[in-house]
Amino acid sequence: MHGFIEEHWSILEPKRPFKTGWALQAMCMHLEAVTEGRIQFLLMTVPPGMMKSLLLVFWTAWEWGPRGMPHLQVLATSYSQPNVLRDNLKLRRLVESEKYQALWPLQLRADQNAKGKFENTENGFSEARPFSSMTGGRGDRVKIDDPHSTETAESDAERETAVRIFREGISDRLNDITSSAIVIIMQRLHSKDVAAVALSLGIGFVHLNLPMEFEAARKESDGSVSGGPCRVEVDGELFFEDPRTRDGELLFPERFPAAEIARLKKAKGSYAWAGQYQQRPTPREGGMFKRSWFEVVDAAPATTRKVRRWDLASTEQSAGGDPDWTVGLLLSECAGTYYIEDVQRDRLSPAGVDRMLKSTASQDGRTVKIRLPQDPGAAGKAVASHHVKWLVGYDVRATPETGSKEVRATPVSAQAEAGNIKLVRGAWNEAFLEEVSMFPNAPHDDQVDALSGAFAELLQMSSYSLANVA
Incomplete structure (x- = not known):
């Protein structure tokens, strides 16, 4: 034929x-x-x-x-x-x-x-x-x-x-x-x-x-x-x-x-x-987040309660490829309302990731806490140790992640639905909303993972409990 x-x-x-x-x-x-x-x-x-x-x-x-x-x-x-x-x-x-x-x-x-x-x-x-x-x-x-x-x-x-x-x-x-x-x-x-x-x-x-x-x-x-x-x-x-x-x-x-x-x-x-x-259709909106839950504001209130949470990848963009992203999400909290102030997102080599971590930390300043994921196993510990040493002088810590991505995102979803998570206006807003609204069926979930980690970190630092901010 x-x-x-x-x-x-x-x-x-x-x-x-x-x-x-x-x-x-x-x-x-x-x-x-x-x-x-x-x-x-x-x-x-x-x-x-x-x-x-x-x-x-x-x-x-x-x-x-x-x-x-x-x-x-x-x-x-x-x-x-x-x-x-x-x-x-x-x-x-x-x-x-x-x-x-x-x-x-x-x-x-x-x-x-x-x-x-x-x-x-x-x-x-x-x-x-x-x-x-x-x-x-x-x-x-x-x-x-x-x-x-x-x-x-x-x-x-x-x-x-x-x-x-x-x-x-x-x-x-x-x-x-x-x-x-x-x-x-x-x-x-x-x-x-x-x-x-x-x-x-x-x-x-x-x-x-x-x-x-x-x-x-x-x-x-x-x-x-x-x-x-x-x-x-x-x-x-x-x-x-x-x-x-x-x-x-x-x-x-x-x-x-x-x-x-x-x-x-x-x-x-x-x-x-x-x-x-790609012949793998997903619902226009996933079951956990909706675009309408995220109000876009011009600025976040002044606060020292901030954390930059990273979700790391180390693969550069190649012709025809669609690798994961390295994402650093800056989240702040004021009186029980959370503000996503900035998202840094790129596809880089391991050396490029190092440079991105250092330059972002320098821009954020030393008052912003930096949290990194630690993959299981000896290799994950070694990579985490390298990044912590690379960011010497900053409040940086690497911690293992437990539970599925969906489980980790559940508390964030509840706060977003209640209107307690807002976006600071920026060029990154659309990419963030497109990914989060399709989660967990989106091609990538790096930004959601970074948000979940940042939210969990701020809860640990806060005098608020989940009951207080629900």
Whole structure:
């Protein structure tokens, strides 16, 4: 199928050069397995720009022509009626092209040759319908291309309607329930979208999941962590495995180079990037914090009760990578109200982290307490000892952390909900709010961890108890 696409690409895209890579070949390989009857229900979750729509157009033309299956009857659908009609016209244009006809002289019926549905003389047809109108009609192939739109997936009502249509209106659209196939190809837009439901039902969907950037450890929408590449088994044997091994390796660098990915990440924001490009959607707001809880003020009251709490990492930013951040959060307290006065945040080498610690301490002054995390084990103690010595002359201490990040954040969450934690206006505000509102499902939680540690330290220093400030 991949060779067929390359050979006939210019018919549908005469001005755009054909670019390929292992990811496109993997998608073709899975569709070939559907044609061969090895996969009946296929779900492919891939980022935008991965030729999702064109791939399904070429697949039908390939089955009708090179695979000698012109009798196949196809129902094609998408959330967008204009899009699915556009792609049906592309299929008709490809099949009627001189190049295609020279090899596979498939004739279309004159009495059923509309843009919404056309038939060939071998009893095959391709019918395009919007996803909202899938009642009636059956096919040997049901092709679902993005059942949600980016505009409506956030709406519970719209999303649940799409899920209901999938559950009630798709499964019985098959000509033969034992051999007809359903193929879904989509970008993830919500933790409860059609892809999530298709997998949760346990009805046999084979899942090809291709994030734009490789993640050795993935934080899923339920907060769990899974690791390693996507692995697909068919007939009890390994059929495909994502060949990437390094964090940040790109899915399709031939079309999306590192510079373009960096631009896209900035434009999209972490929420959209996590779902649409990394295929791990998270709730727009996590369960522990909401943006509206954090009032932004122009300044904090004068107080000597301040602590700069650090959450340390030591990996520099690299092309295509998404390492953790080194974060230093300055928290002060006055009469039971807490003020996040500043957040220093960067991705640095170990030497860069040392410089950042020293320069920030110098700016804060010697009255501000400095608290560092101490990782378990001898190596963690050695690193903590190094940092304490590096900050000689300051009130600095390293302490082990106990309990999960969520447990440590719980007291902070209660105070934030009560309106007792405020932000001092600064350029860092938006990045902080975006991370904290998605916690614990955000790609990074360094700022939340720093906040939890600073809050715990101020409580220990304070004459207030949790009961006093609740």
